[in-house]
Amino acid sequence: MVKWFDLERRLKMQNTIDQETEAQIRSEAQRWKSIMERLLAIIQFLSSHNLAFRGHKETITTDSSDRSGNFLDLVKLIAKFDPILREHLNHATNKTIARNHYLSKEIQNEFISLMANHVVKKIREKIIKNKYYAIILDCTRDIARVEQLSVILRTTYMETATIEEHFIGFVAVETTTAEDLTDYLLKELENLGLTLADCRTAESRVTTMDRIFEDWNLILGDAASSSVQAQTFFGTLQRLYTIFSCSCHRWGIPKEHVDISVKPLSETRWECRVESVKAVRFQLSKVCDALLSLREKSTDCSLISECHSLENKISTFEFVVSLVIWYDILVKIHVISKMWQSPNMNLDVAINHLKIFLKWLDEYREQGFESALVTGREIAGEIGLSEITFKSTRQRQKRRLFDYEASDETPDLSPMNRFKISYFYVVVDTIRTSCEPRFEALKCHENNFGFLYKTMNLSTMSDEELLNNCKDLQVTLSIGNEHDIDGLDLFEELKIFSSVMIEVESQQKKKEKLNKME
Incomplete structure (x- = not known):
């Protein structure tokens, strides 16, 4: 027994007979640990940056230009400044290591597998x-x-x-x-x-809003195709982009005149409409100058005719007013969409944004056309438009197949009223009516979970109303006898939370008063 205690004491004091051998083993273990740490760091770096590990050659040399891959090249790079890795690389190159050098593809795959499992x-x-x-x-x-x-x-x-x-x-x-x-x-x-x-996406209790941003594209797509004037308007914007983007020479001409280049349209990305309208809305006169410059520098008859046609089209008062109307609508939707895509967006805030937009749309239907006319006249003055009026169009006479058929008695409207009714009202009403059914999922979420987001209203909500909301949520999140939540427990927790919120609010008010007194 004394001998064992004596051996234990000598081991702790590192004073055994084979102390030099033990020291050498510890030193060797520490050296290999340091090597492994460096190799692991290299593998983590390559993995996190999605870089390839292996190259065309897997032979270990000190030459950095032998196309041996990112892993071995990084080992060679670090070895220039790190003595431990330099010594190890020299041993591996000279084949003086009796066992594995841990620089092969097998150790790379093993490290990756271990990290993945972790x-x-x-x-x-x-x-x-x-x-x-x-x-x-x-x-x-x-x-x-x-x-x-x-x-x-x-x-x-x-x-x-x-x-x-x-x-x-x-x-x-x-x-x-x-x-x-x-x-x-x-x-x-x-x-x-x-x-x-x-799993909340594999059963009937789940409610999703996965198409909420696709709905905006569908809504604006419906509005853009709601009338012939709307289709012609966006077709003209696409023609502007096409005529300048056909060649590098043409693309350089608008750069000499405009600050924001014209943008193309897309069927799947509705935000492109904002960018396309904005590029023409705020620099219409410069776009006209670019078309004039392209027409003067070209000798192609078809190109000259196309430029002249586009100049005449974008220089009409109808097109100018359409620019203002569409920009007003698209900017509002663009702001809401960006807010909704925020990671910190709450359901009640999203619902509030939608209600504000629908209210603004109703007000814009009543007053927006007159304001668009005022802004349109200002833009028309900038481009030197002589006739700031809507052009009258020929009324289509429908053919009567039988004598007893009554003639078409369409009321004779002024060009401005016809534009307002057949274009402005149609676009706004299409967006308004499309918003209602497409955001039903958002309203469903509001009905089920809305009271949880209104934390400041919990104190003013009656116990009966709060309890009913909690029980309704329990029913929504239940299948048979399985319940995700207990309505009564949620009611008690919300009451406690409400009292805490009141206490915190009172403390903040006291702190603000003290700060004012100081």
Whole structure:
């Protein structure tokens, strides 16, 4: 027993017979640890920047121009300044290492696999902590013609109240039927240790607003095609872009005259309409000068005719007023869309924005045309438009097939009133009526969860009303006997939260009074 205690004491004091051997082992272990730390840092850097690891050659040399890949090149670069890695690289190059040098593709793949497992483990712990999650799946065929299923999990991080998306990995699939994809998904969730019951995108209790920004594109698409004048207006803007973008020489001409280049239109991206209208709305006179310059420098008869046609089209009072009307509407929608895309946007704020926009649209229908005329006359004066009036158009006479048919008794309207009724009212009314059905999901969310966002109104809300809202939410988030929440518990928690908010508000008021007294 005494000998064992004596050995323990000598080991602690590092005073054993083979102390030099032990010191050498510890030194060697520390050296390899330092090497591994550097190699791991290089692999993390390449992985985080989505850079390739391997090159055309995998032989280890000190030459930096042998196309050996990013991994080995970074090792050589760091070795120029790091003595530990320099010594290791020299040993590997001279083949003086008796065992593995850990610079091959196998160690790279092993490090990547270990890091991936660690990341997935952390993601799993975070999702289990936050309980609920959503799944996003997508199939992509790679260059080897292998169908790969990408798995992304979305969860709400409760500590910061932010939504986070985590890429889990790729799963090679042989078939892409719904049944097979479901089987692959269930196996992946089983490997992660997650239950499908906590997935909020795979059951009837989920409510989504995944098309909310696509709806704006559909609404404006309906409005842009609601009348012949609207279609002609955006067609003219597209013609402006086309005539300048056909060649580099033509594209250089508007750059000499305008500050903002003309923009093309897109069927899927409605924001392009804002940019396209804005480029012409605030520099119409410069666009006219650019067309005139292009016409004077060209010898192509068709191009000269097209420039002359566009000049005449954009120099009409109808086109000028259309610029003002569309810009007013598109800017309002653009501001709301940007606010809605903010990560910190709340449901009640989004609903309020929509209500304000619809109210503004009703007011604009009553008063916007007159204000557009005033602004249009100012722009018309800038381009030197002589006739600041709407042109009269010939009324179409419908053919009568039988003598007993009555003639078309369409009231004879002035050109301005005809433009207002057949164009302005049609565009505004189309947007107004399209907003109602397309944002039903937003209103559904407001009905179910709206009272939770109105934290300042909890203190003034009656207990009966608050309890009914909590019970209704419990019913919404229930399937059979399974309930995500308990209405009574939520009611009690909100009452406590309301009292805390009142106390905090009173403390803030007292603090403000003290600051004023000082």
